[in-house]
Amino acid sequence: MIKIEHMSKSYGPYPAVIDISFEVLKGEIVGFLGPNGAGKTTTMRVVTGYTPPTEGDVTVGGYDVVSHSLDVRRHIGYLPETVPLYLDMTVMDYLSYMGEIRGMNKSWVKERLPKVIDMVKLGEYRNTLVGRLSKGYRQRVGISQAILHEPDVLVMDEPTIGIDPIQVVETRELISNLGEEHTMLLSSHILPEVSAICKRVLVINDGRIVADDKPDDLSEKLQHAERIEISVRGAEAPAFINAMRDISDVVDARSDQRASVVQRSEREDFLPFIVDARPNVQATETIAKTIINNGWGLTNLTPLPMTLEEIFLELTTEENLGE
């Protein structure tokens, strides 16, 4: 449904997206994962026909986004990152207006609107001014306008940003349900969110796609190293590091240089280390045993979850090594 071939987009001299290619098939839900400023929004704006690409070809449902922009826009439902709402209209008025602008006739709007309002559970607010709604409900209004005209392709830019955790869960559920009927491109900077909703993840960083995989495979790939935070008492740093490096499952060991940890260690008489190991149970066990056998006091052994930034770092550095 969406086909992007060697697309680049620059704002003046600043490249936002550099030579990306991917395809989203009919019925697929694809998550677009990346830190802020990675090029997610730009890519979505190109796909929705808001802004033309600087280079390359982008088609949606077989229509070129530049030469057949109107046809593309007829087939797309779009929820931009800042939910665009007319605050002085009621929910019903706003949605009818959006429907008509999307080319629906009045009777179609009349028939479709109650269904959509039902689907997003906005029933009791149908005559409330949009400006009076909470952020989560505004998000639902935003989603409603995107799905109202039954588009083939749904493009959603950070649909759960800035709403409270309970509403996030509800919104995710709603989006998952929508995915059963629509081809969907959804952006996020939260990995678990993308894993929960999408069957395929594109990771974008600095305007380039650095990974294209199933969410499970992606985390598995990233799990080739586990980072463990260790604190020991009574050890010399070089001796400890050497002992760790001798363990077969350990990839690397070094002193923990993070300021907060170093400060704490000065007060409490222990040495902090970071150990990267292969992600299996034996590794952790062996590390613990080695420390005990050496007569050091083990005060802390915590596997650290990888932050999104580290994942990007991982993916991008890996890419560089491969080149």
Added chain:
Amino acid sequence: MRFISVIAIKEIRTYFASPMAYVVSAAFLAITGFFFVASVSDAFAEASIRGYLAGAIFFLIFMSPALTMRLLAEEQKLGTLELLLTSPLREFEIVFGKFIAAFVTTMVMVGLSLYFVVVLFVYGDPDIGPLLTGLFGLGMYAAATLAVGLFASSLSSNQIVGLVVGSGILTALTIIDFVSARLSGTAAQVLDAFQLGASFSVFDLDSFGVAEGGHFADFARGIISVTDIAYYSSITAVFLLLTVLVLEARRWR
């Protein structure tokens, strides 16, 4: 065409659901009312709407941009322009729809002031010719000023910028004879051809003047000239086109 009417109807509803239309109409009625009364209350005064027209076209320099300043600036501020531009709408449909809404609202405002005409017929014997051409001219003039205002509104997401730029362009076209008076020959003639029509001599309580060489003078006198119609139509068309181009250029940024 359907999209133009959808947008126009939405904007007209927004006008009358918000204080803007009422505030501007009230100010317009009060100010033009003053000029009307002042121009017909002297002994042996002419039973005409000359004073009303002169006051109206002068203050539309500020009121038209005040009415249009929200139309495109707010869409940019709220981000709803992104929705409009990703809907199957063409830029000119957005611009036309909004222009028509502003024009209809202005005509409602002018319509409210037509009781002046009724007053004239009750207490005097006005000449119908200049009355009709004057009102027709007012419609053309309003369209031109609204187009300039709409263009100014498209330039940024700040409504005040829209108001200042719009009024600025219209004021420049109004005081263009200050410049042409200091020039001679072709240059002066060319500048004079752009004179919008209003004049500061509106504040001269003996004449309630409009710009003598301007495009409104003939309308006020009861003459419909092709040149004047062409002038106001061109201003309207050029600024609407510029607005469309500004919206299209936004895509390429």
